[in-house]
Amino acid sequence: MVPDRLQEHLDALVADIGYGATVEDLDGRAIAYSAQPTPIDEARMLAILTRETPPDVYDWQQSHGIATADKPVRIPANPELKMHPRLCIPLRYRGVRLGHLWIIESDRPCTADEVATAERRARGLAALLYRDRSPALAAWTETSALLARGLGGDRRAGARALRRLSDEHGIPPRAPLRVLAVVPTALDGAGRSETLAQMHVALADRFAARSRDRLAAVVGGHLAVLAVDGRGAPGALSGDADAVLVAARLRDEMLQAVGGAIGVAVGISDRHGELADVSSAHEQACRAAQASAVDPTIGPVASWSQIGIYRLLMAGGMQAVAPDIAAPALERLGGGRDAQALRDTLETYLDLGGNVQRTAAVLHLHRTSLYHRLGRIEERAGVDLGAGHVRLELHVALKLARLADAPAL
Helix, strand or coil: CCHHHHHHHHHHHHHHHCCCEEEECCCCEEEEECCCCCCCCHHHHHHHHHCECCHHHHHHHHCCCCCCCCCCEEECCEHHHCECCEEEEEEEECCEEEEEEEEECCCCCCCHHHHHHHHHHHHHHHHHHHCCCCHHHHHHHHHHHHHHHHCCCCHHHHHHHHHHHHHCCCCCCCCCEEEEEEEEECCCHHHHHHHHHHHHHHHHHHHHHHCCCEEEEEECCEEEEEEECCCCCCCCCCCHHHHHHHHHHHHHHHHHHCCCCCEEEEEECCCECCHHHHHHHHHHHHHHHHHHHHCCCCCCEEEHHHCCHHHHHHHCCHHHCCHHHHCHHHHCCCCHHHHHHHHHHHHHHHHCCCCHHHHHHHHCCCHHHHHHHHHHHHHHHCCCCCCHHHHHHHHHHHHHHHHCCCCCC
C-alpha cells in the first residue's frame, strides 16, 4: 500500500467537499480516514476505532447493492444501528472492484457538484489501491519510490537511493539508459496529481515484471520513466528516432489510461551510459517535455536533441528573461488580436528561415497578404527583417515568450 499518497488524496477530497471520508476495503476494513469536519455517527466512530465495520452495519450497507454498484449509492439512515445517511462511491480500476469510499451526509446530502468531485477523487484513490495488487507490483512500487528519491532535490539522499537501486534491486550501474518525462498539460494541481497517479498505475501494470529495466516515478508535476538496457546491447531506445516511436506509443497508452481528454507532452533524454547519469538524463527529458508543451511545431513527443534553440535557452537558464528585454522591438508590436496575429506570422516566417512561399502556405495566406503583414511588422516594430542579427534577436525573444508558459515540473 501507499498510505502517504492515499491519505493525501483523501485529505484533498475533504478539502474540496467539506465532508469527512473513509476508504474501506471490500470486507469493510478501514484503510484510510480523514479528519471529520461534520458530525459522524456512532457506527462510523466504532469502525474508525476498530478499523472494521460492525457486522450489522456491514450487512445493512450491502443490502443496498454496493457489492455490484458502479455508480454512487445512497444508504439511508438507520436509527437502530445509530447510522446517519451516507454516500458510498465504489472504488474500481480497470474493471477491478477494490473497495469503497464512504461520505457521511449528517447535515445534508452532497450536491451534484460535490458528488462529481468525490467521483473524480475516487478514480485517483482506486488507482493507488490497484497499484498494490501483487508482489510484483509491490516490488516495482518500491524500486519506483527509490527512483523518485534518486531524482529528488537532496543530492545525498538521491545518491543513496541510486546505490540501493543497484545494490539491492539489480539495476545495472553501467548500462545504456534514457529517461522520459511525461507531463499532463492544461491541468490544475489536483487534477494533475490524480492524472499522474492513474498514469503511474498504468505503467505499473505494464512494467511490474520488469523492475530491473523499466521504472517510473511521480516527481513534482510529471512522471519520470527510466528505461535501462541491462544487457548492454542496443535496444528499442538506442536511436533517437526509435526512442520517439516508443515514447509516442507510451503517450498513447497514458492517454488511454486517463480517458484521453487531456494534453500530454513527452520529453526524451539523450542516451546515457550509467545509472549515475540519471539526474542529467532526467533534466534533459524535463526540458524537452516543456518545449514540447509550449511549441506545437515540435510535436507532443520530443527528444532533447530535437528541440533546437530551446536547448540553449534552458541550459543557459534564460527562461526567466523577459522577451522584451531580449528584443525590445516585440513590445512595440503592442497587444490585442492584431498584434498576436503579427507575432504568429513573424514566428512562422522565422521558423521557416524566411521562406515566403512556405510561410504563406502554412498560414493559408496569399503571398501578397503575407508581404503586407511583414511590412506592418517592420513598420510597427521599427526593424529590418532583412538583417540577420535582427531576425536572430526576434526569433530568440519569441521562443522566450513561449517558455514563459512552460508547465512547472
